Amino acid sequence: MTTFDQAAFSTANAGQEALAFGRHIIRITADQTGGSLGCFESEVPAGDGPPLHVHEKEEEFFRVLEGRFAFWCNGARVELTEGGVICVPRGAEHRFQNIGSSMGRLMVVMTPGGFEGFFPAVAREPGASLDRICQIGEQFNLRFVFDAAAAA
Numbered sequence: 141m142t143t144f145d146q147a148a149f150s151t152a153n154a155g156q157e158a159l160a161f162g163r164h165i166i167r168i169t170a171d172q173t174g175g176s177l178g179c180f181e182s183e184v185p186a187g188d189g190p191p192l193h194v195h196e197k198e199e200e201f202f203r204v205l206e207g208r209f210a211f212w213c214n215g216a217r218v219e220l221t222e223g224g225v226i227c228v229p230r231g232a233e234h235r236f237q238n239i240g241s242s243m244g245r246l247m248v249v250m251t252p253g254g255f256e257g258f259f260p261a262v263a264r265e266p267g268a269s270l271d272r273i274c275q276i277g278e279q280f281n282l283r284f285v286f287d288a289a290a291a292a
Contacts, residue, residue, distance in 0.1 A: 144174030155181070158259035162188065166260065170253025178253035181205070184244045189237030192285040193277075198250045200228040202236070207244025211236045233285050255280050 148168045155165035168179040184207070192212070202211070204224045211218050211226050213234040220226060228234045238244040250256065258280040262273060274284055 144176050148172040158263045160259045160262035164259040166256045175252050177251040178256035179249045180256045182246045184238040192235045194283045196281040199230050201249040202226050203247040205245040208240035209236050210239045
């Protein structure tokens with residue numbers, strides 16, 4: 141990991157593409173910021189979004205680049221459109237969903253960095269089982285919260 145004593149940047153249309161749970165573009169990595177943060181863009185089809193989950197060690201900042209999204213955080217719900225931002229504290233049970241009728245895009249910043257590696261890690265194992273995805277998530281301080289009643 142490098143020392144974060146110079147600006148980390150990503151030019152327009154740059155970044156590492158990861159096709160896992162949609163298209164993600166890794167714009168800035170923890171390696172570029174001495175671990176301080178990671179930044180990626182997510183393309184989220186209409187109706188899609190992750191299940192309820194927790195980042196055990198990271199705060200998460202979202203900016204809606206395109207579309208209309210609902211965000212849930214510890215039971216509270218907020219809707220945001222293009223230009224809206226939300227910060228989710230570490231340890232919070234949260235999720236989001238594209239509630240618009242077209243592709244949505246999010247800019248996501250995680251601090252400290254490292255979580256941005258989750259999507260390339262999952263992409264390297266196409267067809268991975270849910271158990272395997274949960275194991276990969278654990279490597280990135282990610283825990284999925286499943287409703288026991290719904291799973292039964």
